[in-house]
Amino acid sequence: xxxxxxxxxxxxxxxxxxxxxxxxxxxxxxxxAATHGWAGGMNFHAQQAVDRLEKVYPELDFVxxxxxxxxxxxxxxxxxxxxxxxxxxxVLPFESEPLTSPVKAVADSGAWVTVVxxxxxxxxxxxxxxxxxxxxxGKVSGEYMASAMPDGGDIVVFRGIPTTIDxxxxxxxxxxxxxxxxxxxxxxxxxxxxxxxxxxMQDFLSKYDKIDxxxxxxxxMAIGVLAAIEQSGRDDIKFVLGxxxxxxxxxxxxxxxxxxxxxxxxxxxxxxxxxxxxxxGMTSTAPVSGTFTIGSVLxxxxxxxxxxxxxxxx
Amino acid sequence: xTATETQSSRASTGVNLKVLGPILxxxxxxxxxxxxxxxxxxxxxxxxxxxxSAFIGIIAVGMTFVITAGGLDLSVGSMAAFIAGLMIxxxxxxxxxxxPGWPLVFVGMLTAMVAGTLAGFVNGFLITTMRIExxxxxxxxxxxxxxxxxxxxxxxxxxxxxxxxxxxxxxxFDGILGISWPIIVFALVAIIGELVxxxxxxGRHAAAVGSNDQVxxxxxxxVNRVRMLTYVFLGILVGVATIMYVPxxxxxxxxxxxxxxxxxxxxxxxxxxxxxxGFGRVWGTVIGVLILxxxxxxxxxxxxxxxxxxxxxxxxxxxxxxxxxRDKKAES
Numbered sequence: 001x002x003x004x005x006x007x008x009x010x011x012x013x014x015x016x017x018x019x020x021x022x023x024x025x026x027x028x029x030x031x032x033a034a035t036h037g038w039a040g041g042m043n044f045h046a047q048q049a050v051d052r053l054e055k056v057y058p059e060l061d062f063v064x065x066x067x068x069x070x071x072x073x074x075x076x077x078x079x080x081x082x083x084x085x086x087x088x089x090x091v092l093p094f095e096s097e098p099l100t101s102p103v104k105a106v107a108d109s110g111a112w113v114t115v116v117x118x119x120x121x122x123x124x125x126x127x128x129x130x131x132x133x134x135x136x137x138g139k140v141s142g143e144y145m146a147s148a149m150p151d152g153g154d155i156v157v158f159r160g161i162p163t164t165i166d167x168x169x170x171x172x173x174x175x176x177x178x179x180x181x182x183x184x185x186x187x188x189x190x191x192x193x194x195x196x197x198x199x200x201m202q203d204f205l206s207k208y209d210k211i212d213x214x215x216x217x218x219x220x221m222a223i224g225v226l227a228a229i230e231q232s233g234r235d236d237i238k239f240v241l242g243x244x245x246x247x248x249x250x251x252x253x254x255x256x257x258x259x260x261x262x263x264x265x266x267x268x269x270x271x272x273x274x275x276x277x278x279x280x281g282m283t284s285t286a287p288v289s290g291t292f293t294i295g296s297v298l299x300x301x302x303x304x305x306x307x308x309x310x311x312x313x314x
Numbered sequence: 315x316t317a318t319e320t321q322s323s324r325a326s327t328g329v330n331l332k333v334l335g336p337i338l339x340x341x342x343x344x345x346x347x348x349x350x351x352x353x354x355x356x357x358x359x360x361x362x363x364x365x366x367s368a369f370i371g372i373i374a375v376g377m378t379f380v381i382t383a384g385g386l387d388l389s390v391g392s393m394a395a396f397i398a399g400l401m402i403x404x405x406x407x408x409x410x411x412x413x414p415g416w417p418l419v420f421v422g423m424l425t426a427m428v429a430g431t432l433a434g435f436v437n438g439f440l441i442t443t444m445r446i447e448x449x450x451x452x453x454x455x456x457x458x459x460x461x462x463x464x465x466x467x468x469x470x471x472x473x474x475x476x477x478x479x480x481x482x483x484x485x486x487f488d489g490i491l492g493i494s495w496p497i498i499v500f501a502l503v504a505i506i507g508e509l510v511x512x513x514x515x516x517g518r519h520a521a522a523v524g525s526n527d528q529v530x531x532x533x534x535x536x537v538n539r540v541r542m543l544t545y546v547f548l549g550i551l552v553g554v555a556t557i558m559y560v561p562x563x564x565x566x567x568x569x570x571x572x573x574x575x576x577x578x579x580x581x582x583x584x585x586x587x588x589x590x591x592g593f594g595r596v597w598g599t600v601i602g603v604l605i606l607x608x609x610x611x612x613x614x615x616x617x618x619x620x621x622x623x624x625x626x627x628x629x630x631x632x633x634x635x636x637x638x639x640r641d642k643k644a645e646s
Contacts, residue, residue, distance in 0.1 A: 034469020035568045043469045162622055188614060189621050194563050195570070199366055203614030206359040207351060220471075220567075227563050231487055232358070248473070313470025 025087040028080035041268035041314025049272035070094040088112035130274040135172035137296040142176025152181020153212030158190040197224030219246035254304035335638030368496035375507040376548035382594030384524035388452040391574030392459035398566035434549015438542035464568040474564040486561040508596040524591025
């Protein structure tokens with residue numbers, strides 16, 4: 001009995017082996033854990049893409065790992081290389097510097113590497129780079145502000161966590177409003193966080209008697225800003241421009257909320273784009289290497305419905 | 315400097331400074347704030363600062379007892395985030411059955427209080443009965459609660475139903491006689507805390523346990539019971555702080571309450587409580603909390619300092635406040 005089983009198993013393995021060895025490729029996906037709204041949305045879209053592609057391509061296997069810090073992400077990638085024999089890696093680096101050499105090791109092993117959003121410290125390691133457009137995000141935001149305030153006015157600006165991403169956005173914004181008559185009263189870091197932004201906005205409202213508009217630069221921060229404005233009972237602030245495309249804010253734009261007339265995308269679903277393109281690269285002869293930049297789009301009442309994802313947590 | 319000189323200088327200035335240090339620091343901050351910005355002393359600004367201090371403040375009063383009894387709790391920030399998430403989930407779940415209204419708010423409050431009590435009990439049980447170091451236990455529960463809230467929120471944000479939000483909103487934004495509820499609750503908690511610390515047997519027992527638990531045991535103090543109660547009280551106060559927090563933005567996310575534990579511990583130490591236990595001062599903790607929030611407020615009200623340096627300025631002031639009140643015991 002036992003012998004028969006083993007024989008059968010061995011026979012099955014022998015028959016299946018050549019097929020498996022030729023066909024099945026493993027794609028590793030390593031992303032930061034869902035510790036804030038945008039990352040939560042990114043995790044959602046990564047999972048959705050993996051689930052869908054496993055059905056579409058039976059010859060592909062996916063390993064999805066989420067890390068809460070750069071060190072954990074390095075461990076994840078090393079494990080994927082050592083134990084899962086990955087043919088491709090899709091990675092959204094937690095931080096550029098610490099992830100550069102582990103990802104380079106993956107590339108040196110001959111595997112395909114797709115880097116998403118945050119780049120690596122050394123150029124040329126990745127085969128495919130998929131990213132949002134941070135200067136463009138600032139530019140689109142600034143152009144909207146300039147068009148919404150044709151006579152100029154006084155605004156306050158909320159910045160994110162001090163990073164190069166934040167700097168690029170703010171520089172893009174500043175050059176876009178240059179010469180429009182819009183005057184930035186103050187800039188402060190709200191750290192992409194509702195609580196911090198609520199506090200900072202309360203203080204801005206104490207400090208300035210008249211504020212025409214707010215560039216909150218992020219939807220989480222916009223929520224904190226709105227709560228502070230509502231509490232103060234002030235009516236001098238005409239609108240708040242957030243960013244990223246959180247579904248609650250997209251719903252406000254869609255429903256014509258006068259305080260939230262527009263939003264600017266920085267889609268967390270870019271991870272899905274990266275995974276899809278990598279899968280195409282693994283299974284077809286279509287060339288996918290290079291750089292793929294996902295533009296930031298202005299969401300207004302007209303197109304808001306296209307950017308509303310009911311099931312996403314973000 | 316000779317020993318006698320040191321002694322005399324201590325006797326003349328040291329003792330006073332130890333008590334007056336935090337008050338002086340607070341007064342200096344208020345004067346600086348008023349000089350830098352005309353709106354600093356406006357009613358709206360003062361209300362804002364006091365209301366937002368209430369979360370950390372209420373927690374820090376509980377933390378004063380834990381530290382006085384020789385313990386530590388690193389889990390309070392994550393615990394607050396988890397309780398806030400739980401409170402929102404329970405209220406959203408009960409909404410179809412109960413409808414938006416005050417009964418549902420009370421269900422939410424009860425959830426927060428029960429969850430806080432249980433969370434405090436778990437910490438206390440592991441520390442006293444299982445005899446695990448407080449630092450390790452609460453470091454562990456800190457990670458557990460933070461993961462749980464991320465999981466509950468599916469990585470995004472837990473939001474209270476919109477209709478319910480307008481019902482619950484007054485808990486943070488309204489009050490009586492122009493004084494908002496968080497300020498009133500913070501004041502009550504602080505007054506009760508101060509009375510318990512000074513007048514009640516529990517306060518003396520906590521100090522005795524923190525000073526020397528062997529001696530306390532021989533003096534027939536139930537050391538485990540006192541330690542356990544400090545953690546349970548802290549858990550309950552985290553529940554109270556959460557009840558104040560949820561109405562503000564009606565949401566909880568994995569970034570809620572990050573570093574609250576360190577702010578609470580810093581406030582306790584600035585206020586003159588000894589980190590190694592044995593002596594606690596609740597009114598000092600209140601001043602410590604106010605100092606921390608005022609620094610933030612003043613930095614937001616002024617230009618000239620790069621916002622990148624906010625953390626450094628806070629750090630300098632925290633260290634200065636502690637130097638001002640250093641005593642012989644701490645030096646030796």
